[in-house]
Amino acid sequence: MLIALLGAVLIGGQASPDRSCLDDNHRDICAPAMRADLLSRLGMTSVEDEAAAGVESYRAFFVDGYGRDLPAMAFERRPGQGPVSVVYGFDGAQLETPISAETWGRVLAESHFADRELVDNTPAQDPSQMPLRMCLHAWVSTVEMSNSQTDRWSTTPVRRRVENTCDGALTTRFAFFIASESLKAQPHCQALDQQQQRNAVTTLATCLGLGGDRISASAVMEQVRGGAPRFGLDQTDPGVWRAYLGTNGSPRLTWGDQTVVTTRGTDNNVAEFIVARLAESRRLTFEPRKFAGVSAREATVEGIATRAVGEGDPLTVTRANYRQTWVWDPNLAGWMVSEWTVGPFAPVD
Known part of the structure; x- marks a missing residue:
């Protein structure tokens, strides 16, 4: 009976996803099948495969406050090639632009703590004295890095972290930094009226719908x-x-x-x-x-x-x-x- 009970507890624990992995529709975006489906729809390979191929990459994925998957952004440096900014959209839509050494350097500098959890070490307060805090329709950000530089002398094959913006800190900050730098790398996307856009992520999603002479479009x-x-x-x-x-x-x-x-x-x-x-x-x-x-x-x-x-x-x-x-x-x-x-x-x- 005790063994059966422990087994039930273990199974129940496995079935409960991390709260950070849940979007507004309560999908577990960390589930392997969900990740594989998203990568397939975006035309991307797994970060593990990128690492094995010797690619150095820093990429961000987003789910908006209504549980909708959005385009992914990446800064990549493939063997024998210079660094590029890539925006991966659905149905084969993609934007790719070479970037400068300065931009690549900023990405590296910002990436060091992107997969870390920021812990609150302030003294505990009486819950009855704490202000009411509500967070609705939160976005969820995922950061993945392959062969990333963790310090001046070493690299790490794979780093990944998922964070809900209700608890947003280092991972969320880096994900939106990637989006902001990706937008800077696409001049024609900056021509879109920013007053009509939520943020850099939605601007790039809109921009993926532009083809040909994108300035006219x-x-x-x-x-x-x-x-x-x-x-x-x-x-x-x-x-x-x-x-x-x-x-x-x-x-x-x-x-x-x-x-x-x-x-x-x-x-x-x-x-x-x-x-x-x-x-x-x-x-x-x-x-x-x-x-x-x-x-x-x-x-x-x-x-x-x-x-x-x-x-x-x-x-x-x-x-x-x-x-x-x-x-x-x-x-x-x-x-x-x-x-x-x-x-x-x-x-x-």
Whole structure:
């Protein structure tokens, strides 16, 4: 009986993950299967494999306050190659840039205590006299290092630590330092409006959606996200859609088998067509997902249109891919739509 009880205690202990490993959805992000899945989705190898290959790396992973995995950032120095900053995104998205010796030196200097726990040695207080402390929707940061320099003469094959920002200290500090330095290494990402971003991590996540001429892509992204009509507020005003499309433009919209063209200074056909489609739906939204610069004066946007129709509950939800071409308007110093194609809508599974 005693042996059985001890066995149950041991099994129960193994089943209880470290609190630092739990995200807002109570996933154990330290579990080997979870780590392997994340690395696969990011296109990364394990830190143990990096160490065995002779790679010196300093990398950070993030889960936001709602349990969502975010891109990872790394500073790497592979055998025979100079140091680089790499941002690993999902679905093969990646940013890689060579960095200076000064940047590499800062990373090394900041890394020394990144896997240490900061212990509070202040005298214990009466719990009834302590102020109430609440921490909601905390981020979780993971730092991994391969062949890292722990002092002037030696290196350590693998170092790793996970830390919840509610208890954030040395690991959290280094993880966000990695994110900040990664953003500095990507000039086109810095062109994004920081007022619209949570921090360097979310800025880089947004930046991974930019392709081609990323300067043009980031400029169009800012205009599209800042000027898009808001659902339930101003979507039914053709004038607002005209401003979104570009007041100087003559956009051509292809919607399934229908084509509508606005003649500048004569009509507002495209904006009025969209408002009419809104009237047919209980909900119609456009979600831009990919931005690519073609040149300094042209960029494309790809996204998903979602439409909900019907009278009952639940509504019938359908989706379609759409693609826009935006061109630079030198008169208004802004961008305007020249072509917009919305594909056929299909039911959402």
